[in-house]
Amino acid sequence: MAERKYTLGLDYGTESVRALLVDVATGEEVATAVYSYPDGVIDATLPGTGAELPPDWALQHPRDYLSGLQAVVPAVLREAGVAPAQVIGLGVDFTSCTMLPATADGTPLCLLPQFAAEPHAWVKLWKHHAAQPEADRLNAIAASRGEKFLDRYGGKISSEWFFPKVWQILDEAPQVFQAADRLIEGGDWIVWQLTGTETRNSCTAGYKALWSKREGFPGDDFFAALDPRLRSVVDDKMSRTILPIGGKAGELTPRLAELTGLAPGTAVAAANVDAHVAIPAATITGPGRMLMIMGTSVCHMVLGSEALNVPGICGVVEDGILPGFFGYEAGQSAVGDIFAWFTRHLVPKAYEDEAATRGISTHQLLAEKAAALRIGESGLLALDWNNGNRSVLVDTALSGLLLGQTLDTKPEEIYRALIEATAFGTRLIIESFQDHGVSVDQVFACGGLPERNEFLMQVFSDVTGRRFGIARSAQTCALGSAMFGALAAGRARGGYDTIEECVARMAGLKDRVYTPDPAAHQAYGALYREYVTLHDYFGRAGNDVMKRLKALKAAASA
């Protein structure tokens, strides 16, 4: 019997990095290890100096990424009792857009003594929101110039993305901008560390840095219009060579092999994003099947065979999710977060006590009571905008709404209305895709919510009228990275040459499937139509009260 082969997925999240060692032939997950970043999310004071950070900042320490690597890789090898030579490939996914300035040899500027005290020299985490002024100006300038790339992003660039962050560095710390030989995504940077070669991947380039396979980056004129000093930023500090997702970035250097316990020369895949990487792990290899990563927020991804303009999406990128397809991404800014907010702030003592007595969570208690209600019985309707609306309105200034309360309205009725609202939000996204030519026949879900809330999953299936499958792995992102590692290795080295083959062997679904109940789907139709009317009234300038209240709130808090 041939020796078993393994592939390693490295999943760099917001708080920690996870390693997952997977059997290439079967997809069996044989070992996992997690390392929590000692510095975590840096949003209060700068390490070392203790200097206070302004509001909306969120940084990370690049040392944490490397320490994590040295901790989790040896741990899984040890746990599984696997020899280095049995690990044929390695894939990495990373939060995005998480980016940093570095020297020409890849040293993060913040690790240089002369820049350690400069916040702009550190890694800007995806949720660093302080570049909003730059994003606003960038959007205005792009719109006034009629830049076509806007269409690929639903008409609006987020402050979380690459160029607003770059521009903020230039605006506020030109010396850092100047000293930065390279400006690079965290995922590409860690692959550089592993392989010794700087590469850029099509997923982050496409979804976060305005690049497209056919048109490349925006023109130098556009960058010069932002700031003359940005004119040649792509050529000077980035690269126009972009590796497609599914490609191989390089091989593990002897130094990194020594640090991790892997074999030198192990194949390393092009970096990927921690959402998009999950697509093959959820068995998706082509159009028509949507992946929803359902947790605090929801990310929707679907593949298409052509480039279509879908309003309000986060982005469409050729080769951005799987090679040969256009990857469409949309999102809901808050889903699990809304239920968590409600459960934390608005559930009475009697419910908390009942849950405690029965040894279940408050969520479980509310879901149980909510499940006992009939559709429409509460008379409630909500909008799921407590954290703004990502798709399809792309408006962070929107806020939540609850309508229909009486003097008898109970917590489980509101809890159910909030769940239904998030399902209506997803239905609206699906219908928007469908209306613009991107078909969504079936949905596959992964993330925290599908693992623990059956009631919610049934509501989503009934509301959308779609069959919901659930990814078998509870660590879909890490599994996806491992699968890309096996692709990077290729058949010749014991891996796979095609994604279909890889998915057939390594990915799978749970037995539990959610099928829409036709009567429930029909009953939800009436509520959904009301949702759409309110969505358009408050979201499409029928009444901008939410924005005016946000402005009053900002003024009152100032």
Add this chain to the structure above:
Amino acid sequence: MAERKYTLGLDYGTESVRALLVDVATGEEVATAVYSYPDGVIDATLPGTGAELPPDWALQHPRDYLSGLQAVVPAVLREAGVAPAQVIGLGVDFTSCTMLPATADGTPLCLLPQFAAEPHAWVKLWKHHAAQPEADRLNAIAASRGEKFLDRYGGKISSEWFFPKVWQILDEAPQVFQAADRLIEGGDWIVWQLTGTETRNSCTAGYKALWSKREGFPGDDFFAALDPRLRSVVDDKMSRTILPIGGKAGELTPRLAELTGLAPGTAVAAANVDAHVAIPAATITGPGRMLMIMGTSVCHMVLGSEALNVPGICGVVEDGILPGFFGYEAGQSAVGDIFAWFTRHLVPKAYEDEAATRGISTHQLLAEKAAALRIGESGLLALDWNNGNRSVLVDTALSGLLLGQTLDTKPEEIYRALIEATAFGTRLIIESFQDHGVSVDQVFACGGLPERNEFLMQVFSDVTGRRFGIARSAQTCALGSAMFGALAAGRARGGYDTIEECVARMAGLKDRVYTPDPAAHQAYGALYREYVTLHDYFGRAGNDVMKRLKALKAAASA
């Protein structure tokens, strides 16, 4: 020194009757006693038979009214050590429209053995809501006939009022309708018991039975259009002789004197309604000053010198509140009830625990935290329609709304938004009065809320831009009844001939006055404008989603 004189107020509420003995010269409240009705609100099963009542029914037992009389009057005389001859007058106020069928001698039909098992023979309490079909038909027929009286009631007759209740008796128990020699308000009935003479008062006749001083009752044709058997209901079972408020109904009979311990011949005032009677007790004797009775719901009353059409009021009645004036009434269907709902169902354990530890109520804790917020700081806005909207929309199918929630929204922010919404509702009512020629320069409040929620009172003052005085007495209704007793007695018997004189001596305000803060009033202006926009959009057919959700709710519950 002349012997002190007293007057007695009898306040018949929903759950109990209260007696208050008051010094005529000073208004000093010398003794009070309360009697809870043994049968309370009869809304589940009929006493005696135990037969189940249909939904929306609410009855009372007339025996409770008389037992209460025999309990509380001797109790206050005993407590105060007052001789019967010292009590010169007696006034009664009653919930309304609370009505009953009786024989020609005043015996309630339900006390006759042959009718005891017939629910329609019992007293229909004001909140008996089962006559809604009759109210709907009455409104439709009145509108189609162009009946002018509709204008006096904001365009719509409530199911709580006199003729819908009468019509329901006829519809469902024609034998009871036929056997009823008299159909009469509870307040008039108790005065009949006291004096031996049947009278009818202008307040209940005007506000609940479609009567006006100038036009009398609707024409027989109108009643015949409802049902031919109703054609002569007024002449057959009621009376066209209506006593003005402030008038004397008669004198205490020897039999009732014996039962109560009062002197025979004691003056008895015309019956009154438990809200309207409070006007003089709050020192109001003329136009420009509004009385708000603030509790679970809010009743607004103001006097005018002419008959004006104000949309959405509950009614305008000449002599209905004080003789010589047009009494205008408006209302909010839920105020304290909304805060109670929120506090009961949506305040977390941590808050309940904190309140318990500090020995304060959850309301106090929320008010304290809410008071620390700046205007607009929460970003929230609510509509106060959890129990429908009484004035100015007159629509029970409306429901609550909360808008502006984020993932950080806290319970005290919602609590404050709900308080602000009720204040906006009052401001809209005041502006509606002003816009239609009824001036409201100043507000006087009484009831449970002004006694215990200073923060709420300041919000109402700031929002409305009005000075709020608070009635001195905590038993404003009973005091008002006692004052009308002193008026019925007249100066010759130690009382008063004019309301002004009576108010000057017997009524007063607390020292605590709420004065609007100009900056706060201005800041609330922006929120109020948003409130009005939402009010009109959801309340005036911009989007009837609330009604459709209620219909779906009814269908789902069926």
